[in-house]
Amino acid sequence: MLDSQHTGSAGTAGTIHGAGQEAHTHPTNTGVDNRKFAMWTLIASECFLFGTLIGNYLIHKNRGISGPKPHEVYQIDITTLSTFDLLMSSVAMVFALYYCNARRLRLFQFWTGVVALGGLIFLGFQYIEFSHFVLKEDLGLTRNIFASSFYLLTGCHGAHVTVGVIWMLSILITSLIKGDKWFNSTMVEVAGLYWHFVDVVWIIIFTVVYLFVYV
Amino acid sequence: MSASAHSQSYSKTGLWSWITTVDHKRIGILYACSALAFMVIAGIDALLMRSQLALPDNGLISAETYNGLVTMHGTSMIFLFIMPLSAGFFNFFTPLMIGAPDVAFPRLNALSFWIFLFGGLLLNFSYLIGQMPAVGWFAYANLTLRQYSPTVSVDFWVWGIQILGLASLIAAINFFTTILNMRAPGMTLLKMPIFIWATLVTQVLLILALPVITVACVMLSFDRAFGTGFFDPGAGGYVLMWEHLFWVFGHPEVYILILPGMGIVSEILATFSRKPLFGYSVMVYSTCAIGFLGFAVWAHHMFTVGMGPWANALFSAATMLIAIPTGVKIFNWMSTLWGGKIRFTTAALYAISFIAMFTFGGLSGIMHSSPPIDTQHHDTYFVVAHFHYVLYGGAVMALFGGIYYWFPKVTGRLMNETLGKIQFWLYMVGFNLTFFPMHFLGVQGMPRRIYTYAPDRGWNLWNLICTMGAYLTAIGAFLFAVNVFWSLFKGKIAGNDPWDARTLEWSLPSPPLEHNFDVIPTVTHLDEWWHRKYNEDGTRKVLAPAPHFDPQTIHLPNPSYWPIVLAFGILLIGTGFFLPSFGHVISIGTSVTGALVVLGSAFGWSYEKA
Ligand code: HEM
Ligand SMILES: [Cu+2]
Numbered sequence: 001m002l003d004s005q006h007t008g009s010a011g012t013a014g015t016i017h018g019a020g021q022e023a024h025t026h027p028t029n030t031g032v033d034n035r036k037f038a039m040w041t042l043i044a045s046e047c048f049l050f051g052t053l054i055g056n057y058l059i060h061k062n063r064g065i066s067g068p069k070p071h072e073v074y075q076i077d078i079t080t081l082s083t084f085d086l087l088m089s090s091v092a093m094v095f096a097l098y099y100c101n102a103r104r105l106r107l108f109q110f111w112t113g114v115v116a117l118g119g120l121i122f123l124g125f126q127y128i129e130f131s132h133f134v135l136k137e138d139l140g141l142t143r144n145i146f147a148s149s150f151y152l153l154t155g156c157h158g159a160h161v162t163v164g165v166i167w168m169l170s171i172l173i174t175s176l177i178k179g180d181k182w183f184n185s186t187m188v189e190v191a192g193l194y195w196h197f198v199d200v201v202w203i204i205i206f207t208v209v210y211l212f213v214y215v
Numbered sequence: 216m217s218a219s220a221h222s223q224s225y226s227k228t229g230l231w232s233w234i235t236t237v238d239h240k241r242i243g244i245l246y247a248c249s250a251l252a253f254m255v256i257a258g259i260d261a262l263l264m265r266s267q268l269a270l271p272d273n274g275l276i277s278a279e280t281y282n283g284l285v286t287m288h289g290t291s292m293i294f295l296f297i298m299p300l301s302a303g304f305f306n307f308f309t310p311l312m313i314g315a316p317d318v319a320f321p322r323l324n325a326l327s328f329w330i331f332l333f334g335g336l337l338l339n340f341s342y343l344i345g346q347m348p349a350v351g352w353f354a355y356a357n358l359t360l361r362q363y364s365p366t367v368s369v370d371f372w373v374w375g376i377q378i379l380g381l382a383s384l385i386a387a388i389n390f391f392t393t394i395l396n397m398r399a400p401g402m403t404l405l406k407m408p409i410f411i412w413a414t415l416v417t418q419v420l421l422i423l424a425l426p427v428i429t430v431a432c433v434m435l436s437f438d439r440a441f442g443t444g445f446f447d448p449g450a451g452g453y454v455l456m457w458e459h460l461f462w463v464f465g466h467p468e469v470y471i472l473i474l475p476g477m478g479i480v481s482e483i484l485a486t487f488s489r490k491p492l493f494g495y496s497v498m499v500y501s502t503c504a505i506g507f508l509g510f511a512v513w514a515h516h517m518f519t520v521g522m523g524p525w526a527n528a529l530f531s532a533a534t535m536l537i538a539i540p541t542g543v544k545i546f547n548w549m550s551t552l553w554g555g556k557i558r559f560t561t562a563a564l565y566a567i568s569f570i571a572m573f574t575f576g577g578l579s580g581i582m583h584s585s586p587p588i589d590t591q592h593h594d595t596y597f598v599v600a601h602f603h604y605v606l607y608g609g610a611v612m613a614l615f616g617g618i619y620y621w622f623p624k625v626t627g628r629l630m631n632e633t634l635g636k637i638q639f640w641l642y643m644v645g646f647n648l649t650f651f652p653m654h655f656l657g658v659q660g661m662p663r664r665i666y667t668y669a670p671d672r673g674w675n676l677w678n679l680i681c682t683m684g685a686y687l688t689a690i691g692a693f694l695f696a697v698n699v700f701w702s703l704f705k706g707k708i709a710g711n712d713p714w715d716a717r718t719l720e721w722s723l724p725s726p727p728l729e730h731n732f733d734v735i736p737t738v739t740h741l742d743e744w745w746h747r748k749y750n751e752d753g754t755r756k757v758l759a760p761a762p763h764f765d766p767q768t769i770h771l772p773n774p775s776y777w778p779i780v781l782a783f784g785i786l787l788i789g790t791g792f793f794l795p796s797f798g799h800v801i802s803i804g805t806s807v808t809g810a811l812v813v814l815g816s817a818f819g820w821s822y823e824k825a
Contacts, residue, residue: 028396034319037396041388041422049426052460056430056445063451141441145451148443152434170818 039190043197046160050201053156054208057149064144071213073137075129082125083206086161089118090199093192100188108183109175115195116168119161126158150209157205160198167191235774237321238729242328243307244625246299247618249332253295255692256339260288262689265649269682271670281666283347283368287338290352290372293472294379295335297606300614301475302331302383305390305414307625311720311727312408314399314736319392321772322820323385329782330382337786338375341368348372351664353465354435356446356457361439367793370439374789377432380425381785387421390414399719401738405499408718408742409485409492412499413478416506417471423510424467431460440792455520462513470509472606473573474502476613477544480566483620484548486716487563488555491742494547501540508537518586519593527586534584538577545574560714561635565616568643572608576601579654594664597657603650612642615695622699623713627725628706634698641691648684652677717742730771733764777820784812 028034061070096111130151133139139147171191175182233241264284267276276284306324310317318324341347346368350358359369394415398407407415434445435457444450446457485492492498514522514530522530548570557563579601583589592598623629656677661668668674712721719736720727722744740746750756787809794802 029398030396032396034392034396038319038388038392041391045384045388045422045426048423049430052427052430052463056434056456059453059456060445060451063453065451141437142443145444148437148445152437156433166814170821 033186035186035190036193039193043193046197046201050153050156050204053149053153054204057153057209060145060149062146064146067144067147068137068139070146070150070209073133073139074210074213075132076210078125078129079206079210082122082129083202085118085125086122086199086202089115089122090196092118093195097185097188097192100183100185103180103183105175105180105183108188109172112168112172112175112188116165116172119165119168119195122161123158123165126154126161153205153209157198157201160201164191164195164198167194232774234779235325235776237325237772237775237778239306239310239318239321239324240625240727240729242324243303243305245303245328246306246331247303249335250296250298250300250303253291253299253335253339256342257288257291257296258689258692260284260291262685264288265682265685267666268668268678270679271668271672271675273667276666278666279349280347282349282664283341285664286348286351286354286372287342290338290348290375291335292606293352293468294376295338297472297610297614298379298383299331299335301417301472302327302386304410304475304479304614304617304621305386305417308621308720309390309393309411309414310397310731311624311723312411312718313394313397313402314719314732314738315393315397316731316735316770317772318389319397320389322775322778323389325775325778326781327382327386327389329779330385330785331379333782333786334375334378334382337378337789338371341371346371353461354457355461356435356454357448357452359435359439359457360447361442370436370793373432373436373439374792377429377436378785378789380429380432383421384425387418387425391418391422394418399736399738402743405496406738406741406743409481409495409498409502410475410478410718412502413474413481416502417474420467420471420474420506420509424464424471427460428464431457431464434460436792440795455517458517458520459513462516463510465516466513467506467509469602469605470505472610474505476569476610476617477502479617479620480548480569480613481551482716482718483562483566483616484551485742486620486714487558487560487566488552489558489715490551490555491717491745492547493550493553494543495741497543498547501543504540505537508533508540512537515584515589518583518589531584531586535581538581538584541577545570545577560619561630561632561639562616562620562714564636564639565612565619568639569609569612569616572604572612572646576604576606576609579604592657594662595657596653596661596663599663600650600653600657603646603653607646607650612646615642620714621720622702623706623709624720624723624725624727626703626706627709628702629709629713630702630706631698634694634701638691638694638698641687641694645684645687645689645691648687649681650684652680656681712744715748717745719744722747730769734762773824775820775823777816777823781813781816781820784809784816787812 028037030037032040092111092114096108096115099107099111133147141148141151168191171188233245236242236245263276264281267273267281306318309315346366348354348364348368348371350364350369350372354369354372358364359372394407394411434443437443438445438447438452444452446452446454448454481492481498512530512534514526515534518527518530552567579597583592583598583601592601619630619635656674659673661672661674668678709725711724713725714721719738722736723731736743747758748756788806789809791802791804791806791809794805
């Protein structure tokens with residue numbers, strides 16, 4: 001239901017925010033807006049990026065010559081919490097888009113803020129995890145090859161979350177400045193695609209990196 | 216407010232107009248000119264190497280310098296010449312051939328160019344401070360680690376590749392979107408010109424292959440900058456990991472290099488034999504098949520590392536499979552020529568020679584797809600001969616053909632055919648003199664990447680001939696430069712359609728107006744422009760009158776300086792990694808400044824009126 005709502009309005013988005021922004025939404029061959037299409041393309045590329053990083057982690061995780069091993073350091077309770085937090089931020093993203101399409105300014109701004117906050121909390125968890133590893137477990141970036149490939153993978157994901165948070169915050173700020181004139185559904189939808197993707201990647205990382213140590 | 220009023224505040228000529236341009240045609244010209252400039256540098260590398268190898272026990276160039284020249288030559292020819300020259304063609308012609316007013320994201324397009332240029336300049340900066348990377352164009356671990364390459368030389372390679380990769384990725388997303396989303400009404404996928412198909416598949420390969428090399432380069436720069444041990448066996452790292460990652464990218468990369476050339480040749484052959492391309496749809500399918508299989512054969516570069524018989528056999532079989540769609544293409548090109556009214560223009564000569572030279576390189580490719588044979592060839596001059604036949608005889612000849620073919624569309628003037636033909640023959644003779652004997656040298660056991668050899672090996676004669684051939688091609692390149700400048704000022708005025716060609720770009724004035732099409736065409740046929748000119752029985756049609764054109768409907772994107780600023784920020788981020796020897800504050804400070812520039816210009820960009 002949500003879905004039909006926003007495809008319905010995507011076509012008209014160009015006229016609504018006619019003042020400024022890339023206002024001319026041409027009809028496209030696929031019927032998908034260019035920006036959305038480009039985001040899907042980027043996501044395809046990112047799949048290979050994270051695929052390589054995850055493969056790299058799997059190859060290296062047990063090759064550490066000294067220092068802790070994966071199952072000795074992971075704190076599954078904290079990571080479960082942060083995973084839950086990121087999942088909920090994806091739900092908030094759905095609401096943000098819904099209220100953007102419904103032209104309900106305050107609710108749109110509220111949920112956009114929640115998404116950004118969820119991302120920030122996730123980054124906080126990551127900070128706690130990393131500093132626990134470094135300070136308590138003596139597992140710095142160069143401690144062993146397991147640590148290096150772990151930080152490379154989760155760090156790259158964290159960088160993606162950071163970009164997402166900055167993006168959501170700038171959408172929020174733009175909306176606060178421009179108010180009712182700015183319901184750029186397409187832009188919000190593109191940001192949402194990105195956010196959901198980063199989330200899905202985390203689900204895979206959570207499974208492959210954190211849960212598989214119990215298998 | 217009207218767009219034309221807005222853009223008048225920017226001038227249309229002068230340096231600033233080029234720096235802020237978002238016009239895909241100008242960006243295409245910028246790409247092509249930079250690529251040709253980088254080619255001169257990479258060509259000088261090659262001449263120096265061949266001069267050193269002309270005689271045994273020659274002392275012209277030291278071993279270290281030679282290693283640097285090999286690396287810079289290969290890296291530049293691939294990343295700074297063939298790829299950006301192809302990008303020049305994508306830029307200029309994709310919108311014109313699909314009947315679009317512009318690419319999907321004009322400013323992103325400018326961004327790709329500036330990132331590319333800065334990445335190329337960064338890589339070339341290594342010459343100036345005498346720190347050429349000396350690790351081969353594939354930079355095998357663990358020669359690249361700090362222990363073995365202690366200076367910044369390898370950092371130039373890593374960051375050059377990283378930045379150039381980003382440029383290509385952005386461009387690839389842009390063109391993928393443009394082709395699938397912005398075609399003129401009626402131009403279904405199977406009515407797209409074959410060059411557009413080649414472009415499309417190339418973008419897919421870029422989109423999927425680049426992230427792999429990106430990760431590999433991040434790992435390498437972590438090893439070098441922070442002391443991780445990804446490629447250090449002493450730390451539990453896995454040296455072969457680099458080879459796998461590199462070639463997972465590297466083999467698709469060779470198709471990234473050749474597919475655009477194949478597309479160009481297909482257009483040229485159809486035009487100059489006055490026949491439709493033979494087996495168009497089969498060409499499309501084999502292009503896709505090559506793109507798909509290209510991801511499944513990377514380990515044929517690693518037959519000698521000891522992967523075991525099963526892996527070798529599988530990758531060998533997959534490699535042989537690729538020869539099928541490739542062979543199909545070769546037969547289609549020949550059938551296109553068959554029975555055609557062939558006009559032997561310079562462009563056509565290049566395209567025809569492409570078929571022969573590429574087939575030659577493909578045949579030696581099939582030879583080393585067999586692991587036992589490859590074990591004999593590997594790391595000898597036989598492989599050097601193979602990839603020069605596909606890259607130079609293939610990709611480069613096709614690209615030069617493309618220049619002769621499309622120069623009149625870009626500049627409004629024809630190139631000089633006499634000079635062109637002399638250049639062509641110098642290239643053909645010189646190229647074959649240089650690279651054919653390398654097959655002999657290879658099977659006689661001359662290894663790759665040696666800076667000199669003893670006189671009693673029996674390699675003297677062929678090496679001397681190779682060097683003479685190399686100088687012939689250099690004269691050819693010089694004539695090409697003369698021809699370009701002569702033709703720019705003195706060339707015959709081309710008119711819209713000097714070759715009586717088939718695709719939509721030839722329906723436009725030469726050079727095309729800034730907004731491309733007055734009225735977006737409606738497409739009913741493959742080779743639409745041909746069908747507008749000719750009836751099915753080959754008799755001339757009266758051209759339909761131009762539809763009514765209302766200048767008010769034109770919207771030109773505004774020029775912008777944010778792309779070049781953002782690209783500069785990216786250069787700064789990379790530069791920070793060169794500066795640890797100046798202290799951590801300076802090095803981290805530079806990278807962080809770069810990141811802030813990127814962030815700031817991203818905001819400037821998104822609030823600017825497009
Ligand atoms: C029928 C098609 C082809 C086959 C079967 C094939 C096969 C091979 C094989 C097995 C190797 C590894 C040789 C070795 O190092 O021992 C190789 C190397 C190479 N091929 Fe091809 N190839 C084909 C087409 C191409 C094309 C179209 C290009 C580029 C446009 C290309 C570029 C290269 C390059 C650059 C190398 C050498 C890489 C290096 O070691 O520096 N090949 N080819
Ligand atoms: Cu290959």
